[in-house]
Amino acid sequence: MAQAPTTYGQLSSGFGYGGTERLSTSSPLIRLIIVILCFAGLSLILISLRPFQAQSIVAEIPDSGDQLKQVGFLAAGLVFGLALLTMADPRRIRSLMTPSFALLGGLIAFEMLRAPDGMATVRALILTVIGMMMTLALIILPRTERDFRSALALAAIALMAVSYAGIILLPDLAIHGYDAYEPQHAGLWRGPFSHKNAAGPVMSVITIFGIYMFRSGMRFSGLVVALAAFVFVLKTGSKTTSGFLPLSILIIGLAAATGKTWIAILVHVVAFSAAAVLTLGAAFDKGIFSLVRSLLGDGTYTGRTTLWEFNASMVPNHLWFGYGYDNFWLKPPVLSLDEPFWAAWDYRYIIHGHENFLDILNNLGVVGGSIVFWVLFIGPLFNYAKARKIPNNRKLADMFATIIVFLTLMSLLETFFLRRVDPIWAMHSLAVFGLHITARFDLGGIHRRRRKGRRVAQA
Template sequence: MRHAPSFTSGPLRRAALSPLQHGLDFSRPGIITPGLLRLSAIVLSAAGMALMLISLRPFVSSSLVSETGGDGGSIVNQIGFLAAGLVFAVAMMCLASRKVLASLLTPSYLMLAVILAYSVAKAPDPDSMIRAVVLTVIGMFIAFSTIALPRSERDFQIALLAGAAAALAMSYGGLVVVPDLATHGYDAYEPQHAGLWRGHFSHKNVAGPVMCVIAIFGIYLMRTGHRLGGLIIFLAGALFVLKTGSKTTSGFFPLSIMIVMMAGLFGRSGAAILAFLVTLAGVAAATLGSLYSGRISYLIEDLLGDRTYTGRTTLWEFSLSKIPEQPWTGFGLYNFWSTDNVFLLDKPFESAWDYRFIVHGHNNYLDIVLNLGIIGGAVLLWVLFIGPMFNYAKARKIPGNRKIADMFFMIIVFAALLSFLETFFLARNDSLWLMHVFAVFGLHLAARFRLGEDPFPR
């Protein structure tokens, strides 16, 4: 049997570093002890996780017509995330392996960088586009750093537990201390949401999915020895999901768990991937397919009590009608919804929603093509969904990586299913987007490095 390659050697062996840390060489190693290095990496990773899950402006409410995708226009967020990005950049230069950083130079990531640069160059307002793209890239870098900085999988688990606990404490604490902010009040646009939990998040449609991800963290922690802490995180996250009142999110959550667990049940990653693709096709038929099939539409109404998915079908029909106007390159990143491309249209009296004042189309796939076109959209779909499937198959071939790969793929599966109802791609510092890209980078690293315990100790 061929052993997975070991990347730990030399004087670093005594520091018990993970393969991610191979290549570190300080000119005066005695200045900083291995213990202090390890603690610094755990603290930074936990802080990064908490920052992604909590943001710099918690308890800022919004409705479906005023969501801002992470409040990226806030001065507090702009300055705060720039400062955080600088801290993590310095930390990565000092604490992370050059091999890890070099692993990002893949064709798909480089093509994505070209697409972002093209979007900036062609933007009607380059200054605001640069700010938006910079915030998005910084968020992605922080997501990558939270995985790459810890010295071992055990340290990563500690950081993950601490970050998730901080987010749960913020949301549950908000329900006690500031219940008016932590729950939905009356909204003229969404009166049906009054009383539903949203915690420190801007909306229940963000709170529910992110809490699902936190519950997935709990499953991983339980499987890797943190039984009590993992169980508490799982139960707290799952309860919060139920209290957000989101039927689809509550349904996709256990479905994502069952899909990924099939890899362990059948002993093959292909079983989970096949189940994922079949489920993805089924959800596509149940959502976008309902626009073309009356039978599916009435079936959805029987199951959910609403064939329009809370008015989303109006947005999907409109999105599909606009894609042919700019099929190849799209309207530009962040340049369709909330712009004159929509504002200047006549009021749609015949539609359930006035889509002129909606900030996104509540469908990741349609909005990706609307913004980036077929060319850019194909690259982004590869980076966010297709590439991670291949990385998951590779990661599970490394025995020590199987549990952590399952966690990351569970998040990808959940995000892919939710993408038929929500939009969060490249959404600056939005928590749901950051959790998605966190899983993308996690599988990228798990496919290339051994993250878990070495099953062949030397």
């Protein structure tokens, strides 16, 4: 006889812990503490400890990093680490013991050992691990989907309130002014984020949050969050972000509309392939460049093609293992080069290459890059297909999958993989862990148990 999916606290594959009593009998106080903790953690990731800190796309980051962020997130890491040890179900944590996550952990350890600048790399990787642990806790700690949704909604509302308050009260910081490197961005919104290229993707994810809230019964607040966030996306002036967001929503909407998850995944693969041709192809093919220029008015994607050409030319020099985690841009392999007077940008002082996949290859090589590609972009699609087989998980899985699809497309224009506690990377990490859990646990089963228990008690 086939085994039915089990409850929120029990693995759907049949090797979860023995029942739901631990979760279903959690005291209201514990549940409230977890909701507040998750709300605080997600708000910290989205708003950061230094909101409204303007930054050019071309800037040097001190090797010592931001000490306030380092201390603050280290403290947050300790709090969430303790919460995972004391309040999380160990079976859920043990569900993470998969070959792909083990390889990713091994890759992180390997990069620490091989780093030419050990302390800087270790600091960066520790922040990255803390960010991943916090997003993992946001998925694992809530006792019910309703608790998770409450924390998510509160954090989304808080971010939108801070962002619009900044536009009204701190326009000099929340809106791009004149920048010698980027004069074309004057007047575009960035809110509490350092740059519009961060604001656009994060606000797109908040739009996806709002859609999930609306679908899950939070009609008014979900609609307000989704509309406010989407307006903010438009005000960032990013044509690609504004285009990729509706496309991502449409792609995952196909799964709900047709009931066939494989159709959504197939369309995603086709859309990503087409987008890759139109973005990276513009850097290497004159015909594609001309086509993009006729469509968008700029075939260089605001000078990115210069970075992509240079980035691709450097990959063969360290093909298998790359230059090391975070050891390519703003490091000797690039800084020691002569100034490229012919290029649209002086790539020696670019923070990153604005292309996730090329940056992954240059930093980690083919070996490390293959692991990251699987964990971040391919594996989640398999988990999505599994998660949609559990009826109670479909809305939540759709939300996480939409984030994955959107950020996979955005990876063609931005770099955020394993980037400390960068909010874009944190949202991708949240979706990866979310699909892992929704593929293995029935998140709505606990509600069925409670209703059944009340009916039995009344009888």
